[in-house]
Amino acid sequence: MRGHRPRSRPGGPRGRTSRPRPSQGPYLWFPYRVADGVWRGSAPSGPEGGRVAVPRSLLHFWWALWIASLLTDRITDRLAEGWVGPDGLGLLAGADALEIVSAVVAILFVRTLTRMQVDRAAQPLVPAPPVPGAHR
DSSP: OTTOOOSOOTTSTTOOSSOOOSSSHHHHHHHHHHHHHHHHHTSOBOTTSSBOOOOOHHHHHHHHHHHHHHHHHHHHHHHHTTOOSHHHHHHHHHHHHHHHHHHHHHHHHHHHHHHHHHHHHHSOOOOOOOOTTOOO
16 A cells, blocks of 8 residues: 555654653653742742742652652562562561652642742732833
8 A cells, every 4th residue: 555654653643742752761850840840939029029049858858759659669569579478568568658758748848839829929919120111
C-alpha cells in the first residue's frame, strides 16, 4: 500500500505533541517546580510592592521526603517479593514509616502555603509606580 500512514503514531494522527522522554527523571521535577512557583507567588508583598523572600526549607524537606518515599517504595516492592520473614517485614515497616512522615510534612507544607496565600490576599494592593511619559 503506497501512501499508507500507520494509525498508531505516537501522540495521535498529528505525531508527537512533546518531545519523547527517556525516563521518569524529568517528571520528578514537575511537582517541585509547580510547588516552588506557588510558594514564591504566595510570598507577602514588601513595602515597595515587591515580594519578600520566604525561606523554602519546608518545600525542600517535603520534596526530598517525597522522592525518598518513592524510591523506597520501588525498592521494597522489588525486594519484598523474595523476602519472607522478619527482615522483609522490617524493611516494609521502615518504608511505610517514611511514607507517613512524608505525608505529615506534605500536610504541613500545604497548611503553610494556604496560610501564606490567605495572608497575601488580606494585604492591601500596592499601586504601580507611574510610568514616565504615560497618559493619565
